[in-house]
Each structure stands twice: as structure tokens, then as C-alpha cells.
Amino acid sequence: MPESLDNVKAANPGPVLDYELLLDCVHCGLCTSACPTYAETGDENESPRGRIYLMRGVTDGKLGLTDRVRSHLELCLDCRACETACPSGVQYGKLIEPFRIAMDQADASRPRGDWFRRYILFGLLPYPKRLRWALTPARIAQRTGALAVARALRLTRLLPSPLRRMVEMLPSPRRNEGALPEFLPAIGKRRATVALFTGCVGDAMFRHVNWATARVLQHNGCDVHVPPTQACCGAIHFHAGANEPAWQLADTNLAAFDPQRFDAILNNIAGCGSMLKEYGHHWHDSQQPARAAWAAKVRDVNEFLDQLGPERPCGEIRAVATYHDPCHLLHAQKIHDAPRRLLALVPGLELRDLPETELCCGAAGTYNLMQPDMSSRLSRRKIENIRHTQARVVITANAGCALQIAREAREQGERLAVVHPMEILDWSYRGITPRWQSIS
Amino acid sequence: MDRSTLELADELRRLLGPKRVLDSRSDLAVYECDAFVLEKNCPSVAVLPESTAEVAAIVRLCNERGVAFVPRGAGTSLSGGGMPVGGGVMIVLTRMREVLEVNLRDRYAVVEPGVVNVNLNKRLAGTGFHYAPDPSSQGACTIGGNAATNAGGPHTLKYGVTVNHVLGVELVTAEGEVVQLGGPIDGSPGPDLVGTIVGGEGTLGIVTKVWVRLTRNPQGVRTMLGIFESVDDATQAISAIIGAGIIPAALEMMDQGILVAVEEAFHFGFPLDAEAILLIEVDGLEVGLDAQRDRIAEICRAHQAREVRFAADAKERLQLWKCRKQAFGAIGRLSPSYCTQDGVVPRSKLPHILQRIRAIGKKHDIRIVNVFHAGDGNIHPILLFDERHAEQVKRVLAASDEILTECLACGGSVTGEHGIGLEKLSFMNRMFSNDDLDVMGRLRDALNPGGLLSPGKLLPTAGACGMEQIHPGRHAPV
Numbered sequence: 001m002p003e004s005l006d007n008v009k010a011a012n013p014g015p016v017l018d019y020e021l022l023l024d025c026v027h028c029g030l031c032t033s034a035c036p037t038y039a040e041t042g043d044e045n046e047s048p049r050g051r052i053y054l055m056r057g058v059t060d061g062k063l064g065l066t067d068r069v070r071s072h073l074e075l076c077l078d079c080r081a082c083e084t085a086c087p088s089g090v091q092y093g094k095l096i097e098p099f100r101i102a103m104d105q106a107d108a109s110r111p112r113g114d115w116f117r118r119y120i121l122f123g124l125l126p127y128p129k130r131l132r133w134a135l136t137p138a139r140i141a142q143r144t145g146a147l148a149v150a151r152a153l154r155l156t157r158l159l160p161s162p163l164r165r166m167v168e169m170l171p172s173p174r175r176n177e178g179a180l181p182e183f184l185p186a187i188g189k190r191r192a193t194v195a196l197f198t199g200c201v202g203d204a205m206f207r208h209v210n211w212a213t214a215r216v217l218q219h220n221g222c223d224v225h226v227p228p229t230q231a232c233c234g235a236i237h238f239h240a241g242a243n244e245p246a247w248q249l250a251d252t253n254l255a256a257f258d259p260q261r262f263d264a265i266l267n268n269i270a271g272c273g274s275m276l277k278e279y280g281h282h283w284h285d286s287q288q289p290a291r292a293a294w295a296a297k298v299r300d301v302n303e304f305l306d307q308l309g310p311e312r313p314c315g316e317i318r319a320v321a322t323y324h325d326p327c328h329l330l331h332a333q334k335i336h337d338a339p340r341r342l343l344a345l346v347p348g349l350e351l352r353d354l355p356e357t358e359l360c361c362g363a364a365g366t367y368n369l370m371q372p373d374m375s376s377r378l379s380r381r382k383i384e385n386i387r388h389t390q391a392r393v394v395i396t397a398n399a400g401c402a403l404q405i406a407r408e409a410r411e412q413g414e415r416l417a418v419v420h421p422m423e424i425l426d427w428s429y430r431g432i433t434p435r436w437q438s439i440s
Numbered sequence: 441m442d443r444s445t446l447e448l449a450d451e452l453r454r455l456l457g458p459k460r461v462l463d464s465r466s467d468l469a470v471y472e473c474d475a476f477v478l479e480k481n482c483p484s485v486a487v488l489p490e491s492t493a494e495v496a497a498i499v500r501l502c503n504e505r506g507v508a509f510v511p512r513g514a515g516t517s518l519s520g521g522g523m524p525v526g527g528g529v530m531i532v533l534t535r536m537r538e539v540l541e542v543n544l545r546d547r548y549a550v551v552e553p554g555v556v557n558v559n560l561n562k563r564l565a566g567t568g569f570h571y572a573p574d575p576s577s578q579g580a581c582t583i584g585g586n587a588a589t590n591a592g593g594p595h596t597l598k599y600g601v602t603v604n605h606v607l608g609v610e611l612v613t614a615e616g617e618v619v620q621l622g623g624p625i626d627g628s629p630g631p632d633l634v635g636t637i638v639g640g641e642g643t644l645g646i647v648t649k650v651w652v653r654l655t656r657n658p659q660g661v662r663t664m665l666g667i668f669e670s671v672d673d674a675t676q677a678i679s680a681i682i683g684a685g686i687i688p689a690a691l692e693m694m695d696q697g698i699l700v701a702v703e704e705a706f707h708f709g710f711p712l713d714a715e716a717i718l719l720i721e722v723d724g725l726e727v728g729l730d731a732q733r734d735r736i737a738e739i740c741r742a743h744q745a746r747e748v749r750f751a752a753d754a755k756e757r758l759q760l761w762k763c764r765k766q767a768f769g770a771i772g773r774l775s776p777s778y779c780t781q782d783g784v785v786p787r788s789k790l791p792h793i794l795q796r797i798r799a800i801g802k803k804h805d806i807r808i809v810n811v812f813h814a815g816d817g818n819i820h821p822i823l824l825f826d827e828r829h830a831e832q833v834k835r836v837l838a839a840s841d842e843i844l845t846e847c848l849a850c851g852g853s854v855t856g857e858h859g860i861g862l863e864k865l866s867f868m869n870r871m872f873s874n875d876d877l878d879v880m881g882r883l884r885d886a887l888n889p890g891g892l893l894s895p896g897k898l899l900p901t902a903g904a905c906g907m908e909q910i911h912p913g914r915h916a917p918v
């Protein structure tokens with residue numbers, strides 16, 4: 001049904017936008033086919049050009065912020081494939097992010113703080129310790145095989161859906177590795193001094209990747225510092241519209257890593273990396289220049305190693321693999337070649353091109369928890385494309401993507417190993433033959 | 441929304457289910473224009489069919505109710521072809537996007553109309569074949585839209601435009617019948633109906649399936665850049681290259697204005713002080729390619745080229761083409777709005793028309809930059825302006841008019857590839873005699889007797905010759 005302007009009560013989020021950024025869009029439409037939601041639905045309301053037009057319509061007061069408009073904007077993955085595609089340099093992320101935050105804040109009547117947001121999103125996810133604890137019962141069930149039985153019997157379906165999706169995404173148990181020490185020295189001649197950002201989900205679920213990353217860095221002559229007072233990057237909060245907590249987390253990290261001491265502040269999770277790199281843009285107070293200077297030191301570990309010039313790995317890794325581009329690495333950080341160049345150094349590894357690699361897998365931060373339907377459609381599409389390559393190993397540099405791809409593979413009974421590029425390099429440097437049990 | 445529209449939407453929902461019928465104000469606003477933004481109008485309803493049968497059913501329903509309807513692909517038309525004049529039902533074909541068959545032995549593929557041009561070529565990667573027409577918008581535009589507009593691209597200089605690559609179409613007629621014209625084999629006897637539909641700009645039927653020709657990939661390619669101090673030298677070089685009997689696969693020109701935008705977007709290292717560059721590509725059998733390349737370089741130098749650069753590898757070549765193909769889009773970096781003109785002049789008139797364009801820009805105080813398919817004399821002057829200033833919009837329209845009139849005076853045309861659509865209606869009776877228009881009108885009336893399919897496009901409506909000018913100032917969004 002058509003909505004008239006007068007049944008719309010919410011305040012207009014438009015004024016938070018930099019109007020000039022809206023004008024950058026010349027309505028050429030070249031971005032549409034790059035957009036995963038448009039690729040699925042074919043509806044221009046669910047394309048970048050359409051969303052920009054909607055935001056502009058609302059800002060100009062020509063359209064109301066109706067549920068219909070909201071739903072199109074909420075369905076956006078914020079994957080920023082449109083930024084890569086747009087020749088006019090439209091900064092789509094700088095439009096949708098503040099607009100959505102304002103949209104959420106403007107409308108107090110909408111049921112926000114539901115239990116999922118309160119406990120999982122804001123209570124658990126940002127805190128690795130709590131998260132590790134919370135996952136313990138599920139991990140015990142997993143280790144004893146109970147979870148496998150429950151999965152086979154589809155009993156996990158009885159859980160409320162966001163929780164079910166979290167359980168379904170749990171990686172299989174790995175050796176329970178301890179926390180990283182505060183300092184790991186360079187092996188051989190020292191080439192750089194770096195700090196490692198370990199991440200919240202990363203530290204809870206992917207500690208083995210953090211270890212692998214640290215070892216690879218040591219092997220490449222880096223002194224690795226792991227500041228213990230670091231916090232979650234704040235991306236989850238920021239993208240869910242909780243600006244204040246994100247701001248606080250950013251400033252905690254600013255205090256935890258002294259940029260003067262390090263050649264680079266490294267991370268191995270694309271989603272965190274792009275948030276860290278954007279610290280300088282998001283908030284405008286007296287700390288802003290300090291945040292910008294800090295952010296200028298942030299590098300993805302693939303990017304850093306590629307620039308540093310990696311030691312040649314010697315151990316053979318016999319596998320047919322494919323590399324999936326995380327949106328937050330490819331589109332947000334524009335890193336395409338670095339991981340591929342690193343992986344090409346590994347003897348024995350055959351890296352096949354993944355069709356539609358630039359299309360989001362549907363994980364998109366917490367999107368898979370908030371928009372399960374579109375998320376599943378995209379992950380099914382991703383698995384279909386992976387199947388096409390006949391690779392048994394999927395390499396990707398983002399925790400969210402890894403969980404999403406592994407969950408979908410499991411759901412479809414596809415035996416796939418999903419690993420991080422640093423794991424591959426680590427095995428190769430150490431001459432270890434992987435058993436590929438990995439996470440699926 | 442009035443009562444009959446509500447009823448129509450309900451009936452459409454009965455046909456397609458609730459999700460694929462859009463009738464909320466905001467949903468429709470997104471469909472009120474395409475890449476031509478000077479004129480807007482919301483459709484009454486937009487629908488997203490998934491099969492030929494659904495398209496036919498929608499068309500029949502529109503006929504029963506006497507409602508106008510217009511097909512739409514990706515909406516990248518630069519002439520307003522997809523804008524619903526007078527409202528009506530917009531039939532959006534983007535959910536019909538399967539490649540149905542790839543037949544390498546007989547060298548054709550069958551695709552649904554919503555397949556994005558570049559996706560067909562991605563599908564063909566590794567087969568040794570490709571689909572040749574490569575409009576600069578190929579990353580987004582659909583094969584159905586390409587067929588409707590008879591799209592061209594840089595490589596049409598050697599390989600021909602869309603009509604040379606469409607073997608057959610399945611069509612839903614304006615009255616809702618499904619017919620097949622042509623098919624997998626080339627050249628059926630009788631009048632060339634496929635050739636009539638291709639380029640019909642959606643006024644002669646809705647294309648629901650396309651049989652396209654596949655072209656063997658050339659064995660080798662050489663891509664190069666000629667950098668010139670003056671536009672005149674560059675255009676003279678173009679004529680000399682073709683005059684020497686070489687048919688490059690592509691021959692494109694970019695002037696200084698566009699170079700600045702492109703350089704900012706892609707950092708290729710173009711010299712910003714050069715007045716013009718030519719992007720030239722030759723392809724074919726490996727043997728002889730180097731000789732051709734060297735010959736072209738020689739001609740460029742003979743015409744005072746400051747420098748000739750060769751693309752070192754496939755990656756550099758791709759990067760060069762990316763710069764060229766996304767050049768229009770990169771304009772967003774120079775100005776908030778732009779209007780791309782599309783005219784054709786005989787190649788020998790290129791230096792003349794470019795001088796005129798410069799003078800016209802000066803006269804109307806409008807900045808104009810150029811990037812175009814130089815090889816076939818298809819120019820694309822791009823007029824930069826700010827849509828929020830009604831007065832500037834007026835000047836843009838006046839300058840456009842003068843440029844196109846000049847093209848006609850040179851013995852050319854007012855469109856090379858973007859089509860007449862809505863934008864160029866007023867030129868039809870300057871370009872064609874009344875008799876010509878009458879014949880075209882009768883053809884349209886035969887295929888589109890009720891006039892419900894894409895009204896107000898391509899041909900001036902009877903009695904309304906001389907077309908009212910597009911309304912400036914209606915460009916404010918929504």
C-alpha cells in the first residue's frame with residue numbers, strides 16, 4: 001500500500017548527511033550489478049543507486065521514512081561493493097552508515113533493545129572472555145559429540161533463531177590454545193616492530209589464527225607486541241547504530257596502542273581492520289587528529305607482509321584451493337592482490353579463481369543474525385560458486401566470512417576446509433602438513 | 441493512487457504474488473528515471489516478472505485495461521528510453537537473468553533479457569569465445585536493453601553493433617502474443633524482422649529471449665596510447681590510420697578535460713597537460729600484429745604525437761580499458777550533473793565538429809569534455825553543469841541542441857548508439873522527412889497498434905510534430 005507523508009512520525013535522518021556526498025552520484029547505474037542484494041532481487045530499490053535515491057528523497061523531504069524505505073536500507077549489507085564499482089567515487093559507506101544510525105535513533109517507538117541486541121550483540125560479542133565462557137556449554141556439547149547429534153537430528157532448530165544461527169556457526173573444536181603473550185620476539189634479523197590487534201570474536205573463536213599470524217610475523221623478522229588492554233574495534237556497535245559505545249572502544253584502543261612505538265598496528269580480520277582504519281573519520285572532537293594519526297598506522301597483515309617483502313615459504317602444501325575476497329578487505333580496504341601474491345609463494349598450493357568472488361557471502365558483520373533470509377541466499381550462492389572451482393580448501397581473511405562459509409558448507413553437507421591465509425603461510429614456514437579438518 | 445490503479449495492482453499481485461509488484465510511493469520513485477535525469481515520471485506500478493509467460497500475461501492485462509506499459513532493463517539508458525511517459529506499468533526484466541544455453545559448436549548462446557552484458561562474457565571465459573558488443577556500460581546494462589537500443593561500444597568499429605550479433609529474439613508483442621523471430625541460425629528468408637526489433641527502443645515488442653552470436657577471441661591484441669599536444673593532430677591521425685587501410689579493433693579519443701577525471705579515479709599516469717589521447721587497439725592473428733602496431737605508432741608520430749605508449753601486459757591493457765569505459769561515470773568527480781550527448785559525423789569532419797563544440801561551449805558558458813568512439817565518428821561531448829541551477833540547465837539544453845544541429849549539418853546523425861528515447865524526439869523531424877517518419881509510424885502501428893507499449897518514445901506522436909522541449913528545472917530528485 002502506498003504510504004502518505006503524514007503517517008510518518010520519525011524525524012528525518014537526512015540532516016546528519018553531508019549533502020555534497022549525495023550529489024556525487026550522477027545516477028549512471030554502473031554500480032547496480034555489483035550489489036549482492038540487487039543481484040538477488042533485481043529490484044532497484046535494493047541497489048546502490050536506488051538506496052542513494054531513497055536517502056536523497058527522504059533528506060529532501062520528498063519521501064517519508066516509511067517502513068518500506070527502511071526495509072530497503074536495512075537490507076543493505078554495507079559491503080561497499082558499490083564503492084569499488086562506482087567510477088564517480090561515491091562514498092556510499094559515508095552515506096548509509098550515518099543515515100542508518102540516525103534512522104535508528106530518530107525512532108524511539110520502534111522496538112530496539114530486544115534481548116538479542118542487549119545480551120548477545122552488546123553484552124557478549126565485544127568481550128572475548130565472556131564470549132569464550134558463554135560458548136563453553138556449546139563447546140562441551142561439541143566436543144562430546146552431542147552437538148553433532150543435535151545437528152544431525154536438527155534439534156538446534158528448536159533454539160530461538162539468532163541463537164540457533166550462532167550455535168550453527170560455531171567452529172569445530174581446535175586445540176585449546178592459550179592467550180597470546182604480550183611480546184613475541186622477531187626470529188633472525190629484526191625488520192620491523194609491530195603491534196597485533198587480536199579482536200573479540202577473533203580471540204574467542206580464532207585464537208589459532210592469531211597464533212599463526214604472530215608466528216608468521218616473527219618468522220619475517222617482526223617483534224610482535226600484543227597490548228593486553230586492547231578492546232573490541234567497535235564495528236559491531238557502530239554498524240548496529242550504537243555510536244557511543246563504539247566511540248568509547250575506539251578511545252580505549254587509542255590508549256592501548258601507542259602508535260609512536262610501532263611501525264604498524266596489524267590485524268587479521270578484515271572487518272575489524274576497516275573499522276580501525278576509519279577511526280579518524282567517525283567522530284569529530286578534540287581527539288580526532290590523534291585518532292587519524294593512529295589509524296594511519298593500521299594495516300591488514302596481508303597488506304603489511306606483501307609490502308615488507310615476505311620470506312619465501314618452503315613447506316609444500318598440496319591442495320586445490322580458492323580465495324574468497326572479504327568485502328571489508330576488497331571493497332573497504334581495496335586489498336586484492338596482496339593475499340593472492342602471498343599465497344602464490346606457497347609451493348604445491350593451486351589457487352583457482354572463484355567466480356563472483358567480489359560478491360558478499362552474506363556474513364557482513366552481524367547481518368547474518370539480523371537478516372537471515374538474504375544472508376542465506378547469498379551464502380548458498382557463494383557455496384555454489386565454490387563448488388564450481390572444485391576446490392576443497394577456501395582461504396579467506398575474515399572471521400565472519402569463514403564462519404558463514406563453513407556454516408553453509410556444513411548445512412549443505414559439502415566437505416570444505418575454511419582457513420586464513422596466515423594459517424597456510426604458518427604451516428608452510430613450519431613444514432607442517434595440514435590435516436584440513438579445520439572448521440567445517 | 442486512484443481506484444483503477446489499485447485494482448490493477450491487485451490483479452497484478454494475483455498474477456505474480458505480492459513481492460514482485462511494487463506500488464508504494466517510494467518504491468516507484470526509484471523507477472522514475474534512468475541515467476537520463478532531465479525528465480522524470482513515476483510509473484503507476486512496477487512489476488518484476490520471471491518468465492515469458494508472466495510478461496505475456498502482464499501485457500494482456502494492460503491491454504484489457506487500456507493501460508500503457510514500458511519495458512526496462514538495468515536503467516542505464518542515456519536518452520530516457522525507460523521513463524514511463526504518462527505513468528502506466530513498468531515491466532522490469534532484471535529477474536529474467538539466466539544464460540539458457542551456450543552452444544560453442546554452432547557459436548551462439550541463448551540468454552534471457554535481464555542477463556548483464558559482462559556476466560555473459562564472464563560465463564564465456566575460458567571457452568575461447570566472447571560476445572562482441574561492449575558498450576561502456578557493459579558492467580551493468582542488460583542484453584535486452586542492448587538489443588532494444590542496438591548498443592555499440594569501442595569494439596564495434598571492427599566487430600559491428602548489437603544488430604550484427606543478434607541472431608534471433610523471442611518477443612512478447614504489444615498485444616501479449618509470444619513470437620519467435622530468427623533463431624540459432626543466421627539469415628532467415630524474407631524481411632529482416634530481427635533487425636527491425638533490434639533498435640526499436642522497446643516500442644515494437646518486449647524481448648524475452650535473445651539468441652546471440654559468439655565471436656572467437658582474437659589470437660593476439662596490441663593496445664597502445666597516442667599522446668597529442670592538440671586535438672586537431674589527434675583527429676587528423678585518426679583519419680590517417682583508417683586511410684592507411686588499417687581497421688583497428690577500437691579507436692577511442694579522450695580530451696584533456698576527461699583525462700583529469702579519469703586520472704583522479706584510476707591513477708594510470710596519463711599526462712595531464714596533453715590535449716588529447718587516442719586509445720588504439722588492433723587484434724587478430726599474432727602474425728603481423730606487431731607490424732600493424734608499429735605502423736600506427738609511426739602514423740601517430742607523423743601527426744606530432746608527443747609520445748606513443750604500448751600496454752605492457754594484459755593487466756595494463758585491462759586498466760586502460762577500465763579508464764576508458766568508466767570515463768563517463770568518473771565525471772561525478774568534476775561536476776554534480778552531466779549530460780552526455782551522442783552524435784555522429786563523417787570521420788573527416790571530426791576536427792571541424794570538435795572545434796565547433798569548443799566554440800559552442802564558450803558561447804553558452806558550459807564546460808564540455810569529450811570522450812568518444814573516434815574510429816566511427818561517434819562523438820560524446822559531455823556537458824557539465826549543476827542541476828540545481830535552472831538557468832544552467834537551460835544553457836545546457838541550448839548548447840546540446842546546437843551541437844546536434846551541427847552534426848546534422850555535417851551530414852551526420854543525432855545519435856550513434858544511445859538512441860532517440862525521449863530526449864531526442866524533437867530531432868526526428870529534422871533528421872527525417874515526413875515520408876520517412878510516416879513509414880516508421882506505420883511500422884510501429886502495425887506492431888504496436890494500440891500504442892500502449894512505450895508511448896511517447898522514438899517517434900514523435902502524430903499531430904504533435906515539433907515536440908515540446910524537455911522541461912528544464914524538473915530535475916530535482918523525486
Ligand SMILES: Cc1cc2nc3c(=O)[nH]c(=O)nc-3n(C[C@H](O)[C@H](O)[C@H](O)COP(=O)(O)OP(=O)(O)OC[C@H]3O[C@@H](n4cnc5c(N)ncnc54)[C@H](O)[C@@H]3O)c2cc1C
Pocket residue numbers: 028029030474475510511512513514515516517518520521522533553574575576577580581582583584585586587588589590591592593594641642643645646647648768769857858861894
Ligand atoms: C556510463 C554509461 C556509458 C554508456 N555507454 C554506452 C556505449 O558505449 N554504447 C551504447 O550503446 N550505450 C551506452 N550507454 C547507454 C546504455 O547503457 C545502453 O543504451 C544500454 O543498451 C541500455 O541497457 P539497459 O539494460 O540499461 O536498458 P534500459 O536503460 O533499462 O532500457 C533502454 C531501452 O530499452 C528498452 N528495453 C529494455 N529492455 C528491453 C527488453 N527486454 N525488450 C524491449 N525493450 C527493452 C527500454 O524500454 C528503453 O527504451 C551508456 C550508459 C551509461 C550510463
Ligand code: SF4
Pocket residue numbers: 024025026027028029030031032048049052082085086087088089090769772
Ligand atoms: S553510485 Fe556511482 S555508479 Fe552508482 S549510480 Fe551513483 S554515480 Fe553511478
Ligand code: SF4
Pocket residue numbers: 034035036037038046047048051075076077078079080081082083092
Ligand atoms: S553496500 Fe553492498 S549491499 Fe549495500 S548498496 Fe552497496 S553493494 Fe549493495
